[in-house]
Amino acid sequence: MNCFPCCNKNTQEKATSRKSLRKSLKDYHDKYHDKKILASFANISFKTDSSRHRYITEEINKIGKGNITATIFSYRELCVATSNFNPENMLGEGGFGRVYSGKIEGTNQVVAVKQLDRNGFQGNREFLVEVLMLSLLSHPHLVNLVGYCADGDQRILVYEHMVNGSLEDHLLDLAPGRTALDWNTRMKIARGAAKGLEFLHEAANPPVIYRDFKASNILLDKDFNAKLSDFGLAKLGPTGDKTHVSTRVMGTYGYCAPEYALTGQLTAKSDVYSFGVVLLEMITGKRVIDNSRPTEEQNLVTWATPLFRDRRKFTLMADPLLQGNYPLKALYQALAVAAMCLQEEASTRPLMSDVVTALEFLATNNTEEEGGGGGGEDDNINPEEQ
Structure with missing residues (x-):
């Protein structure tokens, strides 16, 4: 997979796993749908x-x-x-x-x-x-x-009933005295939400475009497993030789993909962009639009875009509430995934199945020493090189 070279070590294992996943999803649909x-x-x-x-x-x-x-x-x-x-x-x-x-x-x-x-x-x-x-x-x-x-x-x-409420409650609207989510829990939630989108895009037939992916629509059970909610804006995706669905622009400001906001042309890659926004919120602890911040930081994607190009500033993007407690390579790889999802051109964004593969790797390989220090050149992974 070209987008996420960190995962290439286990190509055969991943291929087998993906094949098994796709077969189980197909069997499910053949039986029930x-x-x-x-x-x-x-x-x-x-x-x-x-x-x-x-x-x-x-x-x-x-x-x-x-x-x-x-x-x-x-x-x-x-x-x-x-x-x-x-x-x-x-x-x-x-x-x-x-x-x-x-x-x-x-x-x-x-x-x-x-x-x-x-x-x-x-x-x-x-x-x-x-x-x-x-x-x-x-x-x-x-x-x-x-x-x-x-x-x-x-x-x-x-x-x-999802006893832990929404991701927004634990990330963007942190009540006084509530403990911030640790890095591993954030990656677990990101992986689960990505699997939900992957199912909609690649297993549902015809595919479903969620259209309103945001932190408040990601609900958490007692073990912080993520589940997508609020499907009122969902649309069936294009089929056959169609490349997009034309519809009025709906969703939440800041999360909509630029091409969808401009033209009303909706594709699964529109959801991928929204996922990138939420993943960036999870990494930084910042809301996508926050007018209480300094002018240059009010739009999270605009603020982050130049930082994606400078590996020396990657650690500046980590949520201060993490207090440096995250694997350094995992931070860089998570930023790489977010950067790929947030590409201006929809065609250059990854499929959600590729995002799931990358997040599976991050969620199960957080074994290196934690800490938000600088790290050597070999430890840095620039999203623009993915």
């Missing part, structure tokens, strides 16, 4: 936000063709589960609405209940996409959809 089911998203029709519960149910039954296993909850059941959406049970709030912790009566299953803002952006289309995507696509690094509610004008999604 019909290509036509997911492909029918392309022809899905959507009504206005005044659509009723019956229409939502009809669409899910039509496209899911009996493959939807998510439970249909009544609004009353979810009121009971969340103690009438008690503010004390609120886990978080965003542009989509509020998320509450809850416990399903009868099973005592602890869940996260996302009540979509009825006046917000996420209407019937996004609600349906999320229900269908998470029902038809199952993977250890995608959050599990327990069920949903579409009573009247209520649009509520019920997920497995």
Whole structure:
């Protein structure tokens, strides 16, 4: 693999592992998924936000063709589960609405209940996409959809409860007294999130473009395993001889790939760019857009780009909260991966499978002495040389 020479030592082993992975994914899809089911998203029709519960149910039954296993909850059941959406049970709030912790009566299953803002952006289309995507696509690094509610004008999604919240909570919104993530945990999370994207891009058929990859959408379980959540903006990727999908520009400012932001032409490489942004946030501890910082540091990618060219400054990019406790070569290689993902030209960015391979190497080979010192010339790896 030309992009990441650090991994070439185990080429045969990796090839065997990748072949096994691809076979297992293929077997999974041959057994559980019909290509036509997911492909029918392309022809899905959507009504206005005044659509009723019956229409939502009809669409899910039509496209899911009996493959939807998510439970249909009544609004009353979810009121009971969340103690009438008690503010004390609120886990978080965003542009989509509020998320509450809850416990399903009868099973005592602890869940996260996302009540979509009825006046917000996420209407019937996004609600349906999320229900269908998470029902038809199952993977250890995608959050599990327990069920949903579409009573009247209520649009509520019920997920497995991820006890460690989001990556943003542990990286960009660090509460006072909370310990910063160590280097190995950051690489573990990066690897898991990358595997989620790899599954969407290279195993789903047709491929799925996530379109909203960011720290707040990466959820963490009790062991800090990463799972992608919030699929309302996901799109089916190009198939056949098509090179891209044309769509209105959606997502979060700072994470969107430049070619997508300019033209609305969406490809899997758009997700790769967003992954590079988040990986850079994980390495530096800085938010991609932060107007509270000095002018030259407010845009993380703009600040980092010239530093990628000077290996002597690589250690300046490490999160100060790491206190120098990271393997030096791993830092350089992680920066190399981020730099490749953030290439201006989409065609020069790696595939997510290549990113996963590189991160597998980093997550399992952190055996050298830790420390953020300078290191010799042979220890430095310039991202621009990858």
